[in-house]
Amino acid sequence: MRNAFADEVTKLAAQNQRVVMLSGDIGNKLFDNFKKVDERRFYNCGVAEANMMGVAAGMALSGLRPLVYTITPFTTTRCFEQIRVDACYHHVPVTIVGTGSGLSYAELGPTHHSLEDMAILRTLPGMSVLAPCDANELRACLRAALKQDGPVYIRIGKKGEPTIFNEVPDLHIGRASIVRAGSDVALLSAGTMMGEALAAADRLHAEGISAEVVSMHSIKPLDVEYLAGAAQRFKLIATIEEHGLIGGLGSAVAEWRARANAPVRQLAFGTPDEFMHEVGSQEYARRKYGLTAEVMASGVSQAFRE
Amino acid sequence: MADIAALEARARTLRARIIETSSRSGTPHLGSCLSCVDILTALYFEVLRIDVNAPRSPDRDRFILSKGHGAPALFQVLAMRGFYPEAMLDNYGADGGVFAEHPPTPDHLAGIEAATGSLGHGLPIGLGMALAARIQRQSYKVFAVLSDGECNEGSVWEAALLAASQKVSDLCVVIDFNKWQATGRSEEVLALAPLAEKWRAFGWNAIEVDGHNMNELLGAFAIFAQGNERPTAIIAHTVKGKGVSFMEDDNNWHYRIPTAEEVIKSKIELGVPV
Structure with missing residues (x-):
């Protein structure tokens, strides 16, 4: 899923000049192709997720389509108040992507587990919460998220998930x-x-x-x-x-x-x-x-x- | 050349209106509002490139009151600047209105760039706006006013680090350094000193000024406008409750509401018609 994510956002960035990628110091080399599309639209925001979320909201308030990407607990529970105030209260199109969701990083311990993220983000007015089942459904979720006028959270796994859809499915947010x-x-x-x-x-x-x-x-x-x-x-x-x-x-x-x-x-x-x-x-x-x-x-x- | 006397007269009028509105509507944070009036006056009447007739123009300068509890001051400034009629403020604090203790979202009031109130949010949002200018090849500048108490928040320093690494030279922070926070001296609550040195150590230009001296404020903004590779922090030394003798440097006015009699006394001191 991780690789499909990087590949899909790279394609979307090539199509849409407003797509910006913010990463919390993960995905070394994962975004090399994205940077080739436009280096000025990729930001490693360091291990500073609260600021990263605020920066994304500021970009979205200025007409851009930022995606915020890091390991799930750090892009959800760590900076929940920034998601609430900066992204949701302003109702701006920030797409938050959490990687290694659920028990994907079981061996890293509970600091890296995410078993509360959907629960807390679901409480926020105007927030969409998406959980794609494989790489192709993830691609469809990303395409749909970039068409929303408000914030979207996408929780993804890591790699090696079984393929369910052989091609990118026709997906509508809110339709099973x-x-x-x-x-x-x-x-x-x-x-x-x-x-x-x-x-x-x-x-x-x-x-x-x-x-x-x-x-x-x-x-x-x-x-x-x-x-x-x-x-x-x-x-x-x-x-x-x-x-x-x-x-x-x-x-x-x-x-x-x-x-x-x-x-x-x-x-x-x-x-x-x-x-x-x-x-x-x-x-x-x-x-x-x-x-x-x-x-x-x-x-x-x-x-x-x- | 800026008409300093005219700016100072505006600041006196704004202070009187803020005090009167606080008394009438029961809105607190008067001391915090009075300390940043001169900074806001210099920005809105001399520095910011904004057009009240095109408040969403893509190339406008952005201003964020990161210390959102200073909103009663900002609301008066925006009205005086012409973003909306001053008469709108007659309903300050009314149920169902927009004028409360903190700025609403931009969709709900002309002139507002970001809803603040939870401290430590305005600077990261402003940094995002400044980076957006770079991405979209626009030349606007972004200004954010923070309080010294707000510098307790870790997100302020996270933003300071990213702004320096990205060399965001079109970003200007002004610290309304009134030496107080809600319950005590800011230096005693969390040791801030040396504040200017902290910003310099984080890779910013830091300029210290008297935050009630229009010439010094405008001089600092002029240095920022010249531009270089660093973001700028203007450390504006201010007095909480500035402009009224019995409010100055008295932290009771963080929450106290002035009586009708105190409003009259304040106006007399400010030289504004009672």
Whole structure:
């Protein structure tokens, strides 16, 4: 995803003179091609994220289209107040990109985990929160973000995510993308959990349960039209995210169910209310928190048969 | 040549209006407003290249009141400069209005470039505007007024570092150095001295002036305008509550609201019709 991000913003910068890239001292060499397009539109802002976000807002107030890029906790929780006041209160088109989201950097420890980012950014008026599931959906998210008139947050993984879309999909912010149609249950997945969601659907299929798999790339705005239809078609939906159970996709869908008084049961897969104190790989961390196809399929199957 | 006497007369009138409005609307931060009046007067009536009839012109100079709690002073200056009718200020502080304790967003009031109020935000935003000028090949300059208390914020120094590394010479910070912050002497709360040396050490030109002396202020802005490879910080030594004897250097006026009688006394001292 990282490489696709660098490649796509380079293309967008070549097409649009207003695109500016701000990096928080990461991505050494990643942006060499961007700099070849126009060196004056790339800024390494150093390890100073609060200032970087304010600078981006100042650029956006001056008619530019800045993208702010660094590791997710540092471009979200670290500078939350700058996002709130400078980008959102002014409602300017700053695109914030967090790399290594969720448990992508599990082995780096909780300082580098991001399991709260969607929760906190979703609270900000006018902010769109996007979680693409693969490199091609990320490209589509970037193209859509640059057409917005307000701030957008895009949470991405690192590298090596399975390819879901063979080409850049037709994507609309606020409209869910059905990856696989189904008739018994719906698996609503945010971001890089899509590989596990599809594998869970395969397991359910083997048990005779038809699962619809959906990329909920827009956590905000939420596709309430899709959800309303899903509530009619399914008796069970499951939300899947590499994010805390407080405030992310699962919460957003639960809030919608309460508002809409929707008669559909929801299972929520995500991480619990804790920091992970032991070391481990992303795979280890996902197993620890039950974010595997096996555990999720088993949970859905059991709930479906209840 | 600037008409110094005329600028000083404007500053006296502005002070009287700020005090009167504070009393009428119950708006605090009077001391902080009075300390930056001369800086704002010099900028808006002599330095800034702005056209009140084209307030969004792309090549206009940008001004950001980073110490957003000085908004009651800025609102009076913008009205006097002609961005909106002075009569609009009659509704200061009214429910549903725009004139409160801090500047609203640019979409909500002509002349405002950035909504501030949370300290440490205006300079990074201004730096972004200055870099945008470079990217878009425009020649406007960006000015930001900060308070000394605001220099507590780490984001101020983050911005100072980036501005120096990028050699943003069209960026001018003015520190309204009134030696107080909300609850005490700024030097005692977080040791600021030597403030000018700090900015120099961060790679900026630093110029120290009497922030109530129009000639010195205009001289510093002229040095900035000559340009070189560094951003400029003007350390303006000021007095909190400047212009009214019983308010000067008395930090109670960070939050105190003047009575009707104190408004009259202030006007007499300022030589403004009561």
